[in-house]
Amino acid sequence: MARKKVAIVGMGFGGIRAARILAGHGLDVTLVDRNNYHLFQPLLYQVATAGLEQESIAYPIRAMARHWPDTRFLLAEVTAIDIDARRIRTVTGDISYDYLVVGAGSITNFFGLQSVERHAFDLKELAHAEELRNHILTAFERAVREPDPARKRALMTFVIVGGGPTGVEFAGALIELVHFVLAKDYPELSTQAARVVLVEANDQLLAAMPEKQRLYTLKKLRSMSVEVLLNASVVDASQERVTLADGAVIPAHTLFWSAGVKAAPIAAHLGTSRKHGGRVPVEPDLSLPGHPEVFVIGDMAYLEQDGSALPMTAPVAMQMGIYAGKAILAREDRQSLRPFHYRDKGSMATIGRSAAVASAFGMQFRGHLAWLVWLLLHLYYLIGFRNRTVVMLNWIWYYWFHERQVRLITRRRSSP
Amino acid sequence: MARKKVAIVGMGFGGIRAARILAGHGLDVTLVDRNNYHLFQPLLYQVATAGLEQESIAYPIRAMARHWPDTRFLLAEVTAIDIDARRIRTVTGDISYDYLVVGAGSITNFFGLQSVERHAFDLKELAHAEELRNHILTAFERAVREPDPARKRALMTFVIVGGGPTGVEFAGALIELVHFVLAKDYPELSTQAARVVLVEANDQLLAAMPEKQRLYTLKKLRSMSVEVLLNASVVDASQERVTLADGAVIPAHTLFWSAGVKAAPIAAHLGTSRKHGGRVPVEPDLSLPGHPEVFVIGDMAYLEQDGSALPMTAPVAMQMGIYAGKAILAREDRQSLRPFHYRDKGSMATIGRSAAVASAFGMQFRGHLAWLVWLLLHLYYLIGFRNRTVVMLNWIWYYWFHERQVRLITRRRSSP
Numbered sequence: 001m002a003r004k005k006v007a008i009v010g011m012g013f014g015g016i017r018a019a020r021i022l023a024g025h026g027l028d029v030t031l032v033d034r035n036n037y038h039l040f041q042p043l044l045y046q047v048a049t050a051g052l053e054q055e056s057i058a059y060p061i062r063a064m065a066r067h068w069p070d071t072r073f074l075l076a077e078v079t080a081i082d083i084d085a086r087r088i089r090t091v092t093g094d095i096s097y098d099y100l101v102v103g104a105g106s107i108t109n110f111f112g113l114q115s116v117e118r119h120a121f122d123l124k125e126l127a128h129a130e131e132l133r134n135h136i137l138t139a140f141e142r143a144v145r146e147p148d149p150a151r152k153r154a155l156m157t158f159v160i161v162g163g164g165p166t167g168v169e170f171a172g173a174l175i176e177l178v179h180f181v182l183a184k185d186y187p188e189l190s191t192q193a194a195r196v197v198l199v200e201a202n203d204q205l206l207a208a209m210p211e212k213q214r215l216y217t218l219k220k221l222r223s224m225s226v227e228v229l230l231n232a233s234v235v236d237a238s239q240e241r242v243t244l245a246d247g248a249v250i251p252a253h254t255l256f257w258s259a260g261v262k263a264a265p266i267a268a269h270l271g272t273s274r275k276h277g278g279r280v281p282v283e284p285d286l287s288l289p290g291h292p293e294v295f296v297i298g299d300m301a302y303l304e305q306d307g308s309a310l311p312m313t314a315p316v317a318m319q320m321g322i323y324a325g326k327a328i329l330a331r332e333d334r335q336s337l338r339p340f341h342y343r344d345k346g347s348m349a350t351i352g353r354s355a356a357v358a359s360a361f362g363m364q365f366r367g368h369l370a371w372l373v374w375l376l377l378h379l380y381y382l383i384g385f386r387n388r389t390v391v392m393l394n395w396i397w398y399y400w401f402h403e404r405q406v407r408l409i410t411r412r413r414s415s416p
Numbered sequence: 417m418a419r420k421k422v423a424i425v426g427m428g429f430g431g432i433r434a435a436r437i438l439a440g441h442g443l444d445v446t447l448v449d450r451n452n453y454h455l456f457q458p459l460l461y462q463v464a465t466a467g468l469e470q471e472s473i474a475y476p477i478r479a480m481a482r483h484w485p486d487t488r489f490l491l492a493e494v495t496a497i498d499i500d501a502r503r504i505r506t507v508t509g510d511i512s513y514d515y516l517v518v519g520a521g522s523i524t525n526f527f528g529l530q531s532v533e534r535h536a537f538d539l540k541e542l543a544h545a546e547e548l549r550n551h552i553l554t555a556f557e558r559a560v561r562e563p564d565p566a567r568k569r570a571l572m573t574f575v576i577v578g579g580g581p582t583g584v585e586f587a588g589a590l591i592e593l594v595h596f597v598l599a600k601d602y603p604e605l606s607t608q609a610a611r612v613v614l615v616e617a618n619d620q621l622l623a624a625m626p627e628k629q630r631l632y633t634l635k636k637l638r639s640m641s642v643e644v645l646l647n648a649s650v651v652d653a654s655q656e657r658v659t660l661a662d663g664a665v666i667p668a669h670t671l672f673w674s675a676g677v678k679a680a681p682i683a684a685h686l687g688t689s690r691k692h693g694g695r696v697p698v699e700p701d702l703s704l705p706g707h708p709e710v711f712v713i714g715d716m717a718y719l720e721q722d723g724s725a726l727p728m729t730a731p732v733a734m735q736m737g738i739y740a741g742k743a744i745l746a747r748e749d750r751q752s753l754r755p756f757h758y759r760d761k762g763s764m765a766t767i768g769r770s771a772a773v774a775s776a777f778g779m780q781f782r783g784h785l786a787w788l789v790w791l792l793l794h795l796y797y798l799i800g801f802r803n804r805t806v807v808m809l810n811w812i813w814y815y816w817f818h819e820r821q822v823r824l825i826t827r828r829r830s831s832p
Contacts, residue, residue: 036825066601093561127827144491393802403802
């Protein structure tokens with residue numbers, strides 16, 4: 001009898017965990033991703049703010065797959081999924097499957113704001129982080145040469161939209177980059193005039209956090225001189241300015257968008273009606289309704305628990321990946337698993353050096369302790385001992401010397 | 417009295433040393449480079465072979481200039497030099513000077529072979545190394561999917577032209593990448609069929625080295641199964657094949673060119689006749705004939721010593737940079753320096769793990785010892801304690817685990 005074939009689309013937090021569970025159990029496992037690496041997205045903002053080299057938060061998929069028996073990797077972009085024929089289509093050929101796990105993640109949601117989509121930076125891929133870092137540093141280089149004081153200031157003004165963890169972490173890391181590092185690099189600029197503006201549509205930051213944490217975050221960011229605008233939203237953008245819903249105009253050369261995500265476009269091929277953000281409703285065992293052989297995990301999956309949808313976060317994706325792997329093995333053993341249940345271990349965000357908020361195990365941490373917990377957990381979840389060492393080295397460096405070394409403006413081909 | 421203005425064009429090995437000498441002596445020093453970092457070119461080949469992250473061999477110029485009084489940095493591409501008006505032209509404006517130090521380095525010389533120039537990779541800039549690494553890894557990913565055995569083999573065939581230090585080091589590092597690392601990553605490929613072909617026009621490798629070292633290098637590379645073709649040269653190339661002068665055709669998807677360099681194009685603006693490779697003949701004090709206020713250093717400068725031209729190497733550039741800085745200070749003090757004299761401290765090349773050749777202080781080393789000397793000297797000349805630590809970490813990693821972690825195929829914007 002031929003071995004059954006499992007295909008896993010997307011090697012994010014969920015995909016790699018499903019693969020690890022499934023490997024070595026007599027199934028042929030094919031891993032598909034359009035990148036040849038697993039990306040640790042939560043640290044992209046540190047690459048964008050010159051704190052980490054991009055290579056330190058990416059880990060080659062083949063370096064993992066080496067240790068997984070009967071597993072092969074295919075570098076390919078999935079263009080379609082034929083649910084009925086049980087085939088995945090890629091630019092370089094089709095893959096048939098008996099079981100399918102889809103965890104292709106999410107992309108930025110600009111909610112139809114075309115001018116924003118054209119001009120805003122976001123952070124979902126490794127290349128985005130490098131582009132944003134190049135852009136920030138180039139803005140300072142241009143500010144040096146800019147004779148007009150208004151334009152000089154606009155070059156040093158950074159508008160961040162969205163007061164969730166990504167927006168908060170990026171805002172804190174950026175203002176520290178400006179005040180601690182770039183202030184020394186650019187003696188010819190008055191970097192005190194630089195502005196970091198955090199725009200949040202709601203009346204609070206980190207809405208998922210308990211109130212004390214939210215207030216601490218707001219106060220801390222403001223004390224670091226981040227301008228936090230609550231109940232405000234961006235409606236228009238150009239290369240040189242950002243317009244808010246109330247008509248306010250902020251002259252700024254950099255707009256960063258972290259106000260929403262939606263399921264990866266491949267979700268449209270799964271043949272179901274979709275929920276808010278394009279997410280795919282799944283059965284309690286994470287399978288696609290009517291297709292028990294297809295599992296949807298991570299940001300793409302829509303599942304309610306205790307009356308509300310599970311959040312689009314890494315911990316949810318990880319637990320779903322493990323569950324999907326186990327569910328397939330159970331099916332093969334003619335066993336059944338209890339429905340998926342997400343165990344919320346808490347959430348956290350770092351604001352700056354020695355400042356973070358965390359709520360975990362029913363407890364709440366702020367300041368130094370939360371920051372330490374944040375560091376350790378991120379190191380723990382980062383893949384690869386070498387990556388951990390390099391990241392830790394960078395953090396120690398920054399902590400002791402207030403120094404971020406990766407202040408490089410990298411380019412592809414040289415201009416002629 | 418206004419301070420005198422010194423402009424230094426090019427922050428390579430020579431430029432940064434001239435700047436360090438000149439800073440803090442009552443002169444206004446302007447540093448100009450089209451990149452915001454100093455690049456440690458000798459290790460580019462290790463970035464290209466997945467051994468180092470690109471950030472670890474680049475160091476921000478402003479991180480150095482911070483410590484240099486009365487020094488400013490300008491990120492700009494120099495488009496012309498008006499020697500008579502004592503002005504440098506850049507896209508973003510002009511800079512006038514009283515003294516000028518030009519050390520813009522060299523670019524690859526394809527000797528008019530247009531098909532080669534179109535298809536070959538070279539290693540002069542940081543982006544080249546990343547592109548080459550992406551290309552090598554992508555070739556293996558394509559080989560996995562390629563059904564035709566001949567094309568599969570061509571995807572795993574790498575032709576390197578030029579048996580100087582760069583060609584030798586790249587060939588050794590590449591074959592080790594294939595045999596030690598990629599062999600484990602690609603169990604579906606017979607990586608023993610991969611070919612690394614080193615093509616050298618002369619009848620020996622590392623022509624500048626003593627005979628014993630040359631023979632050791634040749635034997636060592638061949639024992640590592642690099643195919644070394646002597647007295648051979650490449651005359652034509654396409655995306656899928658390389659043609660040699662004797663008519664031989666090698667089906668290969670990757671061509672790497674390290675068979676020659678020539679002075680950076682800006683040399684044409686210095687108003688002198690030029691020597692072989694576009695180099696600018698200089699006076700014994702490195703100044704431009706007829707223009708004692710202009711100094712030309714490094715790869716761009718042509719100077720004979722003991723009957724032959726000084727080589728286009730980092731040690732020459734470093735010594736010239738220091739000399740030019742001192743010459744300007746001496747001029748200001750109405751003193752004069754003795755003519756520039758290059759002190760040859762030897763040369764070296766690494767072939768593979770625990771294998772290198774070095775000739776220094778009148779002695780010759782081969783194998784383990786030479787390799788250790790090579791490692792230590794490269795760490796010493798690398799700028800920045802953090803970079804040194806990261807590079808050392810990678811080397812230890814590779815030595816112990818035969819593992820190179822930076823096997824990433826990075827891209828700019830995602831394909832749609």
